[in-house]
Amino acid sequence: MNDPNGLVYSEGTYHLYYQYNPRQRVAGNQHWGHAVSTDLLHWENMPIAIYPDRPEDGIFSGSVVVDANNTSGLFNSSVPSQQRLVAMYTLNTATAQTQEIAYSLDGGKSYIKYANNPVIDINSTQHRDPKVFWHSASSRWIVATALSQHYQIIFYSSPDLTHWTEVSRFGPAGVLGNQYEVPDLVEVPIEGTNQTKWVLFVSINPGGPQGGSFIQYFVGEFNGTVFAPDDYAIGTQDFGKDFYAGQTWSNLPPDQGVIGLAWANNWQYTADVPVEGDWRTIQSLARRLTLRYTSPNSEVARLVVTSTPTSLDSLSPRTIYDGGATSINATGNSTDISVPLVGNAAFEFNLTTTSSLFDTTNATMILTIESDDLYHQESVAIGYANSALWIDRGNAQKSWYNPFFTDKLSTYVQPQPIDTTTPGLTLRGILDRSVLELFINDGVQSAVVLFYMTDGRVPGSLKLQVTDGMTATLQVAQLEGTWNCGDCGASSTRSKRDEL
Ligand code: FRU
Numbered sequence: 001m002n003d004p005n006g007l008v009y010s011e012g013t014y015h016l017y018y019q020y021n022p023r024q025r026v027a028g029n030q031h032w033g034h035a036v037s038t039d040l041l042h043w044e045n046m047p048i049a050i051y052p053d054r055p056e057d058g059i060f061s062g063s064v065v066v067d068a069n070n071t072s073g074l075f076n077s078s079v080p081s082q083q084r085l086v087a088m089y090t091l092n093t094a095t096a097q098t099q100e101i102a103y104s105l106d107g108g109k110s111y112i113k114y115a116n117n118p119v120i121d122i123n124s125t126q127h128r129d130p131k132v133f134w135h136s137a138s139s140r141w142i143v144a145t146a147l148s149q150h151y152q153i154i155f156y157s158s159p160d161l162t163h164w165t166e167v168s169r170f171g172p173a174g175v176l177g178n179q180y181e182v183p184d185l186v187e188v189p190i191e192g193t194n195q196t197k198w199v200l201f202v203s204i205n206p207g208g209p210q211g212g213s214f215i216q217y218f219v220g221e222f223n224g225t226v227f228a229p230d231d232y233a234i235g236t237q238d239f240g241k242d243f244y245a246g247q248t249w250s251n252l253p254p255d256q257g258v259i260g261l262a263w264a265n266n267w268q269y270t271a272d273v274p275v276e277g278d279w280r281t282i283q284s285l286a287r288r289l290t291l292r293y294t295s296p297n298s299e300v301a302r303l304v305v306t307s308t309p310t311s312l313d314s315l316s317p318r319t320i321y322d323g324g325a326t327s328i329n330a331t332g333n334s335t336d337i338s339v340p341l342v343g344n345a346a347f348e349f350n351l352t353t354t355s356s357l358f359d360t361t362n363a364t365m366i367l368t369i370e371s372d373d374l375y376h377q378e379s380v381a382i383g384y385a386n387s388a389l390w391i392d393r394g395n396a397q398k399s400w401y402n403p404f405f406t407d408k409l410s411t412y413v414q415p416q417p418i419d420t421t422t423p424g425l426t427l428r429g430i431l432d433r434s435v436l437e438l439f440i441n442d443g444v445q446s447a448v449v450l451f452y453m454t455d456g457r458v459p460g461s462l463k464l465q466v467t468d469g470m471t472a473t474l475q476v477a478q479l480e481g482t483w484n485c486g487d488c489g490a491s492s493t494r495s496k497r498d499e500l
Contacts, residue, residue: 177207372460
């Protein structure tokens with residue numbers, strides 16, 4: 001699988017469609033796979049939802065909306081209003097990329113292609129990934145598409161999902177790389193206020209700053225016609241390499257806010273990753289998105305998209321460690337804390353560590369995820385020192401080498417007050433066999449990090465070390481796995497599928 005498509009909420013169910021190749025374990029022959037969930041953690045695989053009519057064509061990325069008021073005229077009263085799902089996707093052929101729609105009469109299990117497709121055709125082979133939403137202020141549908149290799153997002157409006165009129169274009173802007181893909185324009189609440197701003201997400205591939213696939217975002221205003229960014233800055237939603245082609249759910253009840261997820265992989269190495277058996281690539285955890293005024297330095301506060309995992313309560317978190325480490329003296333090392341990770345499932349850790357801005361001492365925190373073999377031969381390390389956080393996954397890929405599978409990732413972290421007097425950072429990690437999702441300072445920065453330990457090894461313990469005046473506290477909880485699948489291979493709590 002690759003991109004999440006058509007994330008839509010309907011009658012208590014979260015639908016997740018995704019790019020799916022039923023014939024091979026690499027991208028190609030694109031169909032829309034389908035999974036459903038009521039808690040965004042336990043997923044049930046469903047039959048393929050949208051097929052191409054010809055084997056040489058692909059059903060590329062797109063989105064799904066609930067046409068409750070039947071603006072499209074595609075439904076009759078036998079379909080309850082919240083089940084009127086309309087998908088908009090790109091039909092990819094050898095000669096064109098056109099935008100089509102399809103509608104479901106069975107609550108999203110299968111889709112009937114609209115008779116007068118395509119609904120948008122601009123005679124291009126590089127125009128794709130329609131993301132539709134209802135713009136209530138102007139009472140019309142808006143779709144954002146990527147005119148990929150012109151680095152433009154085109155906005156169209158429609159009263160009925162079938163007739164579309166171009167209203168504006170955005171770009172070139174920000175990181176360009178080779179091309180733009182999968183836009184998403186969404187109104188995001190600003191924490192602590194009753195205000196919102198519009199955020200335009202644009203995926204880039206290849207050519208992201210970390211290499212390969214990358215999501216950038218722009219914060220601004222959308223008046224129903226034009227997206228106007230507040231300034232020229234671009235945001236990075238994830239500083240890892242494994243978070244791409246994200247999308248947010250449509251039709252969420254307002255009290256759920258904005259929730260999205262992304263494909264947890266990178267086009268640079270996805271076809272090469274050393275995963276055997278049934279499962280290949282995965283989606284990230286679902287995340288709630290907000291905007292927060294955050295100080296990257298002492299002079300300004302800027303609006304940053306924050307992301308935090310949605311509730312993990314249905315995985316019954318069970319605390320298995322609650323404690324900390326303190327350095328022995330100003331130049332010493334702490335006694336290591338080692339927490340066994342028993343259960344072979346998933347774990348959450350929460351860590352708080354202190355550090356001043358641009359600390360000139362050697363104060364360091366290192367949290368090491370060790371493999372479950374006797375000698376902990378493989379590991380992933382997370383370190384923090386001197387206002388910088390790094391992740392090193394280079395010691396967890398002993399039998400596999402791919403030059404693009406960057407071993408070290410790092411980011412600058414502005415220390416935040418963690419109590420009235422002490423600056424530092426908080427780190428939340430969700431660890432699931434072969435994927436780590438990190439959230440810094442309550443989601444101001446995040447990183448999805450894949451790692452592939454050899455010979456079926458999985459994380460077996462967490463080791464915490466601090467030095468030279470740095471202090472840290474750590475809590476670890478075990479999470480229930482969600483798949484009863486014997487050989488899950490890469491992961492236990494995600495939606496994933498590979499039927500070979
Ligand atoms: C992004 C992407 C989209 C396209 C889809 C094809 O990962 O390249 O632009 O619609 O994947 O699977």
